[in-house]
Amino acid sequence: MTRQNINRFALILVGVVAFGLPLVLRSPTYLHILILLYLYAYLTSSWNLVGGFAGVLPLGHSAFIGIGAYASTILSLQYGISPWLGMIVGGILASITGVLIGLPTFKMRGAYFALATIAFGEGIRVMVENVDNLGPLKINGPRGLQIPPTNIGFVNYMFNGKEPYYYIILVMLLGILAITYFISRSKLGYYLNAGGEEPEAAMALGVNVARAKLIAMAISSFFTALAGTFYAQFTLYIHPKSVISLDFSFEIAFIALIGGRGSIAGPVLGALLLRPVSDFSRIYFGATLPGLHLIIFGIVLILVMIYQPRGLQEPLTRVYNRLLDKIFGGTGKKEITHEYS
């Protein structure tokens, strides 16, 4: 059994368990928690294409969630267009916005870039909060939009019970992970890594670093927006502070950073570790110790950055490999493949 085969088997096992979970786990509360977990894992994986692969620190990504949410919601509420189509429209809009944001900002160095993305994110939020009607489109400013739970059915992206939403987000999560995997092994992935690590050397080797980053941004913002539609259809209420918030942007970035940006498993791992902390501290301590989970986030973030700046996936992968060695026997050293490190 080669290591690769073991890994593949483990992945399939995890996949089967994930798909089978709703059959075993009937409690809507737990399903809800899992759905949010997958959602965050999806969002951070999507963020990872820019924040990890391209090597910059975007802190305004929730703007794309907002674009996706508002696009599909407005189109379905006002024009009766299926949210699935609206989702694609939202994705394209977000993609264009992402490229427009990226064009001037990718030239900037790290700190300036981070600031610019914050400014864009907050700027977009402020504008949405300010606008009640954009021409014929009803945006409703700070009050937001509510989606009435009528018209149940697939076409309308509306379901009774949590199970359908669970499967949708699970499929989306697997999808983004697959996409990330293929990009990492492709020319774009190599170019992004090179450009992120040593931009001058990369440019001398034929890499148009700025263009690679823009492509990554376009893909990332597209997929982030898709999650916006999911969020809208799942929670049935969107308003600027919920979908275009600094907290949301930061949380996504933090999870990816703690888990390990630039790797495929990192963001998912981060979500797996941190979301339960967030949920449990809110459920059990929400009243008495508000904001506890954010304090824990902050402490974990600082500790990880000091001791494991490449994220927790590095030591966890080592533990995993050592465990496999004990069970199956092996060389004790993980083969370094030339694919992503």
Place this chain on the structure above:
Amino acid sequence: MNILEIKNLVKDFGGLRAVDTLSLSIEEGEILGLIGPNGAGKSTAFNCIAGVYPPTGGKIYFAGEKINRSKPWNLCKKGLARTFQIVKPFSSKSVLYNVMVGSFVTTDKTSVAKEKALNVLRLLQFEDKKDERAGNLTIAERKRLEIARALATEPKLLLFDEVMAGLRPAEVDEMVQIIQNLRHQGITIFVIEHIMRAIMALSDRIVVIHFGKKIAEGSPQEVASDENVIKAYLGDEYVVS
């Protein structure tokens, strides 16, 4: 034909004139050496050619095409590759990964890039280190990686910026061999070097610059006995191996 032609290149940094009306040309297939005391403007000239700095004045032609303000990645795609004086490997990735980045200039497919990269490594007798993490290499190995990467882009002209610096005499000889082999591949080579033994052995012709101006040009022997060159170097810390 001349693969590279530089006419009256000028580069100013604020009030400092780093390169002063430099003119030279390189024939296809030759090895041209560029020497001069520290701070003479050699790397600056390279950087102007390679698209890192826009020239303040003058014209640069590559294979007949004017390339004054071209971007480095476009130049690379046209066949002009360079190495860096201070090596810049992608430290967190393997040697093979590093070289593959260069190979992607000529292909879009990962499998093809991998094949090409392995070939390059084989050519430079570096294949045994292909899975080694670039950050863990010795300085000599990193220099070799730098060459391998540039080579993977299948260049017509290679600019070597002090690729021997920091190497021991045995390593220098090895490197000279490697570069001479490259010439047999049909690659034109433009090399900046401080190590006299290497540059004398390699170059067909040598250009000497001092304070940004060309002060001598000719065969290694001619240049070594040129009065101006000797004057410029007298008392300087020039490495003679």
Place this chain on the structure above:
Amino acid sequence: MIYILEDAINGVLMGSIYGLTALGLTLIFGVLKVINFAHGSLLMVGMYAAYWAIILTGVHPYVALVIVAPVMYLFGYYLQDIVIKPIFKAEKDVREPITVIIVTTGVWYILDNLTLLIFGPTYRNIQDNPLKGKMLEIGKMFISVPKLWGFVTAVITAAAVYWFLQKTRMGRAIRATSLDREAASLMGINQFKVYNVAFGIGTATAGIAAVTLVPFYNIFPSVGVLFDIKGFIIVVLGGLGSIGGAILGGIIIGLIESIAPQFMTATWTEAIVYGLFLVVLFVKPSGLFGVKYDW
């Protein structure tokens, strides 16, 4: 017409206080090349410190400076020493460390939420303080007295910091380190001590700014966020690393905030400020008075 002048003056006064809040940010950026995302939180901590100092001792708000400034200096000094220095040491070769930015964001989260935990979300203010609500009548205009005090404090503090940087030994060490930290350390300057001091001074100025705000501004755990973002905008506007730029940038923002609402809603004013910020970032990232970096 007179109202515009009145607004403008009050705007300039408030703007100078904004500038004061941004002073520490620009200093820390200039020296450590780090954008301290926790700066707003430090300001908030300063405000709570000032609040308690005044409530418990009953002194005039500005007397609290004597307590708040040194306390904040030490807070900043040790925050840098304990939390940020280890990352700096790990990222020694990186010219502008991103990880540090991430860490300061973590500090922001911790400080804001710890404060929420300990003090609760209630808005506090010092009800009966000698400066609250006082207005100075000049002709037909009413000028806010606490803001006037703030203006004077801002100018004095900026001048003091400037003098410190120009004339004292440590100040010169700080400037040297900000220009080239390797060269400076080769000259015998302990760069980490310099960072600590710079961070300490930056935090102390935040404390001074806090004292000027406390007489008229509400105090609550997330008050720092508004000033944080505004601080970045001011610092980019005025030029990262420029003391005078910070005060001037603050005044510009203050002016926009006081005059624009005559012509548009308050939230559009906010949008304009963001827009201006982005324009400056793209067109002249070094700001009005900033030192030109090669980025």
